[in-house]
Amino acid sequence: MFQSGFSSYILVALQPGNVLACFVGALVGTLIGVLPGLGPAAAMAIAIPLTLKLGPTAGLIMLAGIYYGSMYGGSTTSILVNVPGEPASVVTTLDGYQMAKKGRAGAALAVAAIGSFVAGSFSVVALQFFAPLLARTALAFGPAEYFVLTVMGIALLSNLTGKSRTRTLILMMVGLMLSAVGVDPIGGLERFSFGIESAQGGLSFIAITTGLFGIAEVLSVLAEGEKPMEVLPVRFRELYPNREEMKRSVGPMARGSVLGFLIGLLPGPAATMASFASYGLERGISKDKEKFGKGAIEGVAGPESANNAAAGGAMIPLLSLGLPFTPSTAVLLGGMLLLGVTPGPFLLKEHPDVFWGVIGSFYLGNIMLLILNLPLVGIFAKIVRVSPKYLLPVILVMCAVGTYADNSQLFDVWVMLGAGVVGYVMRKYGYEPAPLIVGLVLGPVMERSLCQMMIISVGDLGGLWASTLCKVMWGIVAISVFLPLLIRAAKTVRNGGGGEKTVTIGPG
């Protein structure tokens, strides 16, 4: 039934009005993605009144276009100016920006776009064929499982930048601590807000990310008086990835797609986590770990595929169970209800035109986005050659406007500026800010799930390893913590105590 429906209704997506809605959505999404700050959830909420006038199919196609389009644009500013357009592209700054410095901005942008396309297409195929099968994955996760999952995330990503595990862990802890600012999610007590009204809601994740990267970048360029990047004039063909770069990207794209899709099935900030997880994975399995952080194309291809796949994965609990797990899918659900469409297993029966129209538009939208983004690569890649005296004010304004627009709080702009100063100092002393973002992302989930678990188990910590899933995850945590220690010990024994180079990688 699934397949016959597909062939007859795919035409819905190809109706001119729907194609246009898809294009507009994808274009707006790309712009939202490129702009730091303002994210897809806020943009979709603004677009809802307009989509109401379009009817359910076109309206939803447009909303969905904004949703996955934003995952395409996020990497652009990460690569070009070290400012992530979306939290899900934070990790892309690590290697993408280094590539741009080496004159490979075009290659990085193109690989990000191709990776997004591969992952987007993969996730829609998976969505179409495996949705009923995978829908229940998330239900195996309760508060206890989420808590252990966040612990696992911290353990696995503790070597994220490969420089110093201690520094990475310190920054993750700082991120966790910052996430505790504001009214606590369980008891409603105010913490660390110092009587500042706007701080009651916590420090804005967007503001901190934009500050640590965007504003800090502006400050460090100002401080160092950097000249525009010395980019060698490249011929058109060299703008795009060469054969070797493409070859090296295939594996990361494939792994990023699968990993991102699976993470997307779970609640929480899936796209951001997926990109970090993919980076960690690529770095972990790479034979040449040294090149990460210095412009490894794998560090762009993997995460940029993963965040798109996660966006697709998150559609499964929404479409099959009506459960929105991310702010963006919550807005999509709201949009569906407003348009008179109820998601769930009967969506296919009651509104086959809507269901297949939207699925079809995913295929179409991904192709459009690829066509839209690849020619832009040439234009965008020139940005790195623009003199800082023009570029910096633009970045500053974009960061401020985007941060303010996210929740209309001036306080967020102050947080952003503060984070910018901190980010500048961190860079000066060799602290890469990406791990702090990991802490900030995981913190709220970690805190809430631990409290919920403790309430459910009436204070018994045993609930943390009650289920098999928890036990398996604890096992992974144990392996990731102790294996490097054991390897080092083994090496020390073999070398007779001369573990010279391992000092920088080892914990503590």
Place this chain on the structure above:
Amino acid sequence: MKRKVGSMGETVISAFLFLLAVLPAWGSTPAVAADAWPVKPVELINPFAAGAAADIQARKLAEIISRDLGQPMVVRNVTGAGGAIAYNEVHRAQPDGYTLIWYSGAINTLAARKQIAFDYRDFVPIAGIGAEPVCIAVAKDAPWKNIKEFIAYVKKNPGKVTIGNSGMGSVTHMVPLAMAAKAGLRVIHVPFGSGIAVASLMGGKIQASSQHPAEVFSQVKAGEVRILAVSGSKRIGIWPDVPTLEESGIDLEFDQWRGIAAPKGTPKAVVDKLAPLVKKAVESKEWIEFASSVGSTPQYRDPAAFGAFVAKVDQYTREIMGNAGLLKK
């Protein structure tokens, strides 16, 4: 689709242009005199996240009201701290009729817990829109056929049954609190957000969940979740077979009410102009159909009646919280 393709294309283009125009201008609100209210877009501040039950109703109603208002009514989400940030912002705003609050039981619960330094008396009621109950949901394979069996089970297992709600001190928390007090039960209240509470219920991590109908009705329709009772005075249209708590022998009636209010000092002219427009919108066929479809019962209340109603609920909320030891002195 009923619309013709050509006209839809035009709509899409104009929609896009509008979006481009609106994005940069969003959030800027110069002060304008209120005599010819409204001469610019009116902001309806929604303390809840985009996409939630409260949000979609705000957006739909704002859209209907905008048609007669002469200016668009724009919903803006200001989230955080259980709604306190939004209430603070509106409380502080110029009382010129351009900043309104999407008003609900949150004003009662936030004030009772001293999470805001003011209460309903600092707002001018404009219109009551209606109410939606809180429903007690259980997983499809739960052993209880009705609320009576559930209560009997909780009585036999005091302090063992977990009920998820959408947050400490929220209206969805008030209902199981009051139910426990009236029936003499000891239950464990687990504060969740909305989506995760339903997933945890379906995954068997908690035994029951108190939710607004809009948050669970698609799962109910899919047969994943059953509703044992609703907290309102009457059954609701989407679930005619689900009894109220009162019918089931628990003397409890507690709805989430919704409406629109403005900061104290807002000119009477604004209230006089807006209230009839809200009345027209709430009594329109379009709204009645939409609101009912998400489990809400439309009921217009004029400014005076609405004010009295909110005061009454405030009293009752404090009573429930006082009994549960949640009232902050």
